[in-house]
Structure formats: C-alpha cells, structure tokens
Amino acid sequence: MKEIFKLQADVCKTMANPVRMEIIYALKEGEKTVTELVEEAGLTKSNISQHLSVLKGSEMVRSRREGQNIYYSIANPKIIEACRLMREVLTEQLSERQKIMAKIED
Amino acid sequence: MKEIFKLQADVCKTMANPVRMEIIYALKEGEKTVTELVEEAGLTKSNISQHLSVLKGSEMVRSRREGQNIYYSIANPKIIEACRLMREVLTEQLSERQKIMAKIED
DNA sequence: GACATAGTTTCGAAGTTATGCAATTATATA
DNA sequence: TATATAATTGCATAACTTCGAAACTATGTC
Numbered sequence A, B: 001m002k003e004i005f006k007l008q009a010d011v012c013k014t015m016a017n018p019v020r021m022e023i024i025y026a027l028k029e030g031e032k033t034v035t036e037l038v039e040e041a042g043l044t045k046s047n048i049s050q051h052l053s054v055l056k057g058s059e060m061v062r063s064r065r066e067g068q069n070i071y072y073s074i075a076n077p078k079i080i081e082a083c084r085l086m087r088e089v090l091t092e093q094l095s096e097r098q099k100i101m102a103k104i105e106d
Numbered sequence C: 001g002a003c004a005t006a007g008t009t010t011c012g013a014a015g016t017t018a019t020g021c022a023a024t025t026a027t028a029t030a
Numbered sequence D: 001t002a003t004a005t006a007a008t009t010g011c012a013t014a015a016c017t018t019c020g021a022a023a024c025t026a027t028g029t030c
Helices: A002-015 A018-028 A034-041 A045-057 A077-105 B002-015 B018-028 B034-041 B045-057 B077-105
Strands: A061-066 A069-074 B061-066 B069-074
Touching: A002 A018, A002 A077, A002 B002, A002 B018, A002 B077, A018 A034, A018 A045, A018 A069, A018 A077, A018 B002, A034 A045, A034 A069, A045 A061, A045 A069, A069 A077, A077 B002, A077 B077, B002 B018, B002 B077, B018 B034, B018 B045, B018 B069, B018 B077, B034 B045, B034 B069, B045 B061, B045 B069, B069 B077
Parallel strands: none
Antiparallel strands: A061 A069, B061 B069
16 A cells, blocks of 8 residues: 555656756656756756656656657656646645735735 | 746755655545654654644645544645645656666667 | 767765754643 | 744765766667
C-alpha cells in the first residue's frame, strides 16, 4: 500500500525542478531537438541533456533520432494536464495572498 | 517568465515525498490531528510534524487548534485533483510496461 | 579517414533534503 | 503549581540533487 505513495512521489520528483518544468512546457508546443531546448532555456547542453535523461527515465518524454538530431516529445498528454492543475493551485495561492495583502493595506 | 517554472517546481517539490503524499491522501478523507496521522503512517511524531510544516509552508494544508489537538486539512481541493492526475499518469505507465512484458513472454 | 555538429556520460564540488533524538512550547487538568 | 498529553523545533548526519567542465559517442560531409 505504501509503495504507491513512493511511486507517485517519484512522478512529482521528476517534475520538481524548474529546468525540467521549463522543458515540459517547451515540449507542450511539439517535439524539439536538444539544441532547440538549449537555446530556448539558455542553459548548457550538458545540463539540458541530463534533465532530459531524468525525464526519459521516468517515461515522461520519448525521443527519436533523425540524422544528427534527437527529437524529444511528451510521452503522455496527462502530464500536461497535471502541470496545468498544479499551476492553477499556484495561481489560486498567489491571488489568495494578494487578497490578504489588499486587506492589510486598508 | 522563468519565475513561474520555479514556483511550479516548488509545488511539485512539496508533493515529491512519499510521506507527504501519504499525508495528502490521508487528509483527503477529512481533517485529522497529528497523532492520528502518526498512527496511520506508523512514523515518528517529529517526522510527521516536520512534513506537515513543509506542506503548510507551501500552503497545501491548513491547521486549526482545538484544545490540545491541532487539526490539519487540505487547503485546496485542486491539490487532490492534481494528485489524481499524477496517479493516472503513473498507472498508465505501469500498464504500458505490462503490455510490453506480455509481448516479450510470447 | 579527417573533421564538424549533435548529444551523452563521467566526475567532483556545492547545495539541499530527510530523519531521529533530545529539548522545548502549548494546552488541559488535578 | 505540578503533571500529562499534543505538537514543534534545533541539531547532527547521511543521502540525494544540481551543475559545469571535460571526455566521449554517433552521425553526416568532404
């Protein structure tokens, strides 16, 4: 019974990094090569490659080679859905905080 | 623009621990005291308390005191929704793996 | 084969997280 | 005030994560 919590925590762990979150959002638009992701994020190729390897290890992304390039894409659209919901949680938290701040300013 | 990825990763980070995931699922049923959570999880009070403090710091749970007890509850039902979706991602991954295993056994 | 480009892997330093133990705080009750 | 129960905090330590630099692998072109 406890095993499921561990596995589910691992899914979160994969998404629990700002670079990997940025990669997920970048791939939302469609498949991209490592170099494209590197340029978009403004980070080293080594770093992006390592994060892609984590994402692939948890089966959140797939990859396919085409000549010199390797194209990465989101493995399951539900990952995007989960991210969307977490962003909603976040925005509701932020707007809640703003309401409180507004009250204090009165 | 990058800040949002950091914040969103932080939301994930909060959920990226099996004990905290177990607490979230335990609180899904309704508010509970620390002692109840301790008994349910079979861990030390110190440990549960520290994880509750992380969850509270990210505003995922609320607490209210009633006499000697402190009752914890989920702050936003969307947190449960996000967890549900992540579990779906997980179960789809597991069943996908099983399909592949079945093919190999032929 | 030599060279260029795309991507991965290895390694070590720096930072972060999880845990139990012991000490502390808060409330209730006699 | 003394004592019991509920919960939190501080601290040490072991385990894990992140990152860049350099070395390596894979593919394409001359």
